[in-house]
Amino acid sequence: MKKKSILLAIVTILALTLVTVGCGGGGGEDTTSTDSNDEAAIKIGFLGATTGGHAYYGINTLAGMKMAADELNEAGGVIGKQIEIVEADHGSKLSEGATVAQKLIQRDKVNAIVGDPTTGITKIAAPIAEDNQVVQISAGAVGDYVVNTEDGKLREFVYRNTLLNAVAVPPVVKYLKDELGWNKVAVVTSMNNDYSVGLTKLFKEALNDAGVEIVADESIQDGDQNFSAQVTSIKPNNPDGIVFTGYYTEGGLFMKEVRKQGLDIDMVGGDGLLAETLWEMGGEAVNGSMVYCGFAADPTMAEGKTKAFIENYSTANDGALPDMFVAQGYDAVMMLADAMKAAESDDPVVFKEEIKKFEDWQGVSGTITIRDDHEPLKSPVYLLEVAEGDNGQQFKVKAVIPVK
Amino acid sequence: MNQIFESILDPYYMQVLTLLGIYIIAALGLNLITGATGMFSFGHAAYFAVGAYGAAILTVNFGFPFYIALVAGGLMASLAAIIIGFPALRLTGDYLGIVTLGFGEIIRVVFLNMKITGGAIGLSGIAKETNLSIVIVLVMVTVYIMYALDNSRFGRALVAIREDDIAAESMGINVMTYKMKAFALGCFFAGIAGGLYSHLILYINPSDFGFAKSFEFLCFVVLGGLGSIPGVILGTTVLTLAPEFLRAVADYRMMIYGALMVFMMIIRPKGLLGDVNLHRIFFKKKYQKQANRSTAAGG
Numbered sequence: 001m002k003k004k005s006i007l008l009a010i011v012t013i014l015a016l017t018l019v020t021v022g023c024g025g026g027g028g029e030d031t032t033s034t035d036s037n038d039e040a041a042i043k044i045g046f047l048g049a050t051t052g053g054h055a056y057y058g059i060n061t062l063a064g065m066k067m068a069a070d071e072l073n074e075a076g077g078v079i080g081k082q083i084e085i086v087e088a089d090h091g092s093k094l095s096e097g098a099t100v101a102q103k104l105i106q107r108d109k110v111n112a113i114v115g116d117p118t119t120g121i122t123k124i125a126a127p128i129a130e131d132n133q134v135v136q137i138s139a140g141a142v143g144d145y146v147v148n149t150e151d152g153k154l155r156e157f158v159y160r161n162t163l164l165n166a167v168a169v170p171p172v173v174k175y176l177k178d179e180l181g182w183n184k185v186a187v188v189t190s191m192n193n194d195y196s197v198g199l200t201k202l203f204k205e206a207l208n209d210a211g212v213e214i215v216a217d218e219s220i221q222d223g224d225q226n227f228s229a230q231v232t233s234i235k236p237n238n239p240d241g242i243v244f245t246g247y248y249t250e251g252g253l254f255m256k257e258v259r260k261q262g263l264d265i266d267m268v269g270g271d272g273l274l275a276e277t278l279w280e281m282g283g284e285a286v287n288g289s290m291v292y293c294g295f296a297a298d299p300t301m302a303e304g305k306t307k308a309f310i311e312n313y314s315t316a317n318d319g320a321l322p323d324m325f326v327a328q329g330y331d332a333v334m335m336l337a338d339a340m341k342a343a344e345s346d347d348p349v350v351f352k353e354e355i356k357k358f359e360d361w362q363g364v365s366g367t368i369t370i371r372d373d374h375e376p377l378k379s380p381v382y383l384l385e386v387a388e389g390d391n392g393q394q395f396k397v398k399a400v401i402p403v404k
Numbered sequence: 405m406n407q408i409f410e411s412i413l414d415p416y417y418m419q420v421l422t423l424l425g426i427y428i429i430a431a432l433g434l435n436l437i438t439g440a441t442g443m444f445s446f447g448h449a450a451y452f453a454v455g456a457y458g459a460a461i462l463t464v465n466f467g468f469p470f471y472i473a474l475v476a477g478g479l480m481a482s483l484a485a486i487i488i489g490f491p492a493l494r495l496t497g498d499y500l501g502i503v504t505l506g507f508g509e510i511i512r513v514v515f516l517n518m519k520i521t522g523g524a525i526g527l528s529g530i531a532k533e534t535n536l537s538i539v540i541v542l543v544m545v546t547v548y549i550m551y552a553l554d555n556s557r558f559g560r561a562l563v564a565i566r567e568d569d570i571a572a573e574s575m576g577i578n579v580m581t582y583k584m585k586a587f588a589l590g591c592f593f594a595g596i597a598g599g600l601y602s603h604l605i606l607y608i609n610p611s612d613f614g615f616a617k618s619f620e621f622l623c624f625v626v627l628g629g630l631g632s633i634p635g636v637i638l639g640t641t642v643l644t645l646a647p648e649f650l651r652a653v654a655d656y657r658m659m660i661y662g663a664l665m666v667f668m669m670i671i672r673p674k675g676l677l678g679d680v681n682l683h684r685i686f687f688k689k690k691y692q693k694q695a696n697r698s699t700a701a702g703g
Contacts, residue, residue, distance in 0.1 A: 050655075051658060053611075088651060089657070091658070093612070094605060094607070094608070094609060094611075094612040095423060095601070095605055095612065096647075098419060098604075098605050098606075099416070099419050099420060099423065099648065102415050102416040102419045103416050103651070105415075105416075106414045106415050106416035107414075107416055119525075120526055120607065120609050120611075123526075123528050123606075123607045124605055124606065124607045127532070127606060132415075143525060144525075145528055145529070149529070150528060150529030151529070192517065193524075194523050194524050194525050
């Protein structure tokens with residue numbers, strides 16, 4: 001009995017210490033934030049993961065954001081105030097995404113949030129940002145119902161700066177027809193992949209509009225290994241190229257089969273193909289395969305702002321090139337800064353109006369126009385091609401296609 | 405009632421506390437299965453998911469009122485538990501653990517491939533219905549039910565099964581029926597918690613209900629003390645709040661969280677409140693009096 005009470009006492013003390021230490025920690029954080037909150041700082045919250053499954057996107061977005069903040073601060077800040085990036089990791093967990101969004105808004109009192117790079121957590125945070133009247137710019141979400149709600153209502157405070165498939169597909173198709181002379185194509189869809197099903201729909205519409213004939217419409221499944229049946233039925237139709245909307249694993253294997261059956265045509269697809277796995281799976285067969293995406297760093301082709309951005313990033317990172325997430329994170333902070341400058345205010349209710357007015361806004365990942373439906377119209381589309389480079393196969397920029 | 409909370413707590417604390425309450429309900433459900441009856445379940449998040457999806461689909465697609473959808477979500481989780489329980493509960497110990505893990509993954513993959521659940525894109529457009537006061541009321545109801553069960557014929561039968569199922573059977577307890585009832589009831593609470601969760605987070609996605617979540621629930625229960633209701637509540641509280649409070653140390657957050665778990669398990673191998681009878685400690689005098697009386701009578 002006595003022993004038990006002692007144990008209980010220990011447990012209680014332990015639990016209390018934990019809670020007080022926690023509160024103490026939290027309190028400490030609060031004081032630091034009030035210190036820096038002396039009217040001189042504009043706080044931009046980073047909503048993203050630095051641990052867990054999506055850490056790659058989060059870390060790169062954050063790197064871009066910090067780079068933008070440093071540049072702005074060196075140049076004297078925005079409307080006379082310094083930019084401060086407040087970061088909080090949600091560990092790639094949906095439930096923590098909501099908590100972090102609340103924390104950034106309520107505890108840190110941020111003026112704007114950049115994130116999340118994934119559609120899921122962006123959708124979780126969007127109603128919170130909307131209710132609390134804090135501007136949120138997602139530097140990565142491409143899914144539906146981000147800037148508008150399910151019942152079609154536009155969100156006033158939520159925007160994004162990503163290249164949407166609906167925007168990218170028509171110019172890509174036009175390029176295929178005009179520049180590469182594709183008049184007959186085969187379309188391959190992975191039926192158990194939502195991304196693929198959605199992308200195929202967009203491609204078919206664009207192909208029809210451009211007057212390109214779809215001579216074969218094949219379906220595969222994610223996880224399939226053998227595509228001989230599909231390739232066999234494509235072969236007699238003699239297409240000029242293949243539109244493949246699935247992911248890299250199947251894409252690589254599919255091209256292998258295409259070459260095996262002696263077809264000398266190339267494949268084009270969305271950023272679902274954008275990974276080294278493509279040639280790990282496909283080997284030489286994927287040379288010439290094309291992928292479109294929103295940003296690719298190519299120091300030789302870049303100019304102006306983008307060139308400076310790529311150079312600054314590689315100097316700071318031992319020669320590494322920035323990827324799409326770095327560029328979009330950078331652009332998101334710059335968009336916020338420009339909106340604040342134009343509105344001469346860091347009040348989200350005021351400067352959100354300026355974001356709506358963005359037209360041909362020049363960022364490092366391209367120009368952005370915010371349309372009436374709050375969706376971004378982004379130009380250009382980068383079309384990459386797999387080619388043999390110095391270190392084996394790599395993606396090279398084939399064309400930079402402007403979007404109108 | 406919620407307005408009172410809103411006036412004293414900021415929404416960040418409300419969010420954390422609401423989530424804590426939801427986890428307590430689910431953990432108490434698991435405690436009935438693992439703590440009281442001694443059946444290892446590594447798939448609790450799957451029943452949580454059934455409740456979350458069930459309730460959300462009913463309110464979004466069929467316009468059900470929230471409370472009815474919530475109960476329906478709980479019942480769906482029970483139903484799933486009964487269907488899975490028939491083959492699974494014939495096993496015991498580690499084997500049962502592995503089978504529940506397997507079924508948990510199956511349920512998740514089913515949600516990943518169904519059309520009505522939105523597949524990998526997830527389900528969104530859920531209305532915000534859950535608030536702190538609803539959750540507090542439901543936590544109190546759950547705690548009351550758990551105490552009532554603990555001290556009932558049903559609860560004692562479960563403990564008997566946990567301690568020795570052969571002895572229990574020879575005393576006339578239908579082991580299979582009792583196990584099934586406990587499993588279904590425990591999963592019912594997981595389903596209720598799931599329904600509350602989806603109407604709090606407003607967007608659900610199968611990736612959120614994986615093995616990691618099941619394991620988190622198990623940690624709440626084991627760390628708090630298997631079979632102890634206050635223990636489960638304390639365990640859940642510590643493990644849910646710790647990552648939030650540890651945000652101050654940013655990069656070392658999850659490392660400290662892990663170290664904390666190891667440390668607690670070394671100090672208290674049976675869980676924080678395992679083997680501690682709070683009732684006895686708080687009502688020490690009453691027990692002492694009883695003890696004195698009995699010695700007096702005996703002497």
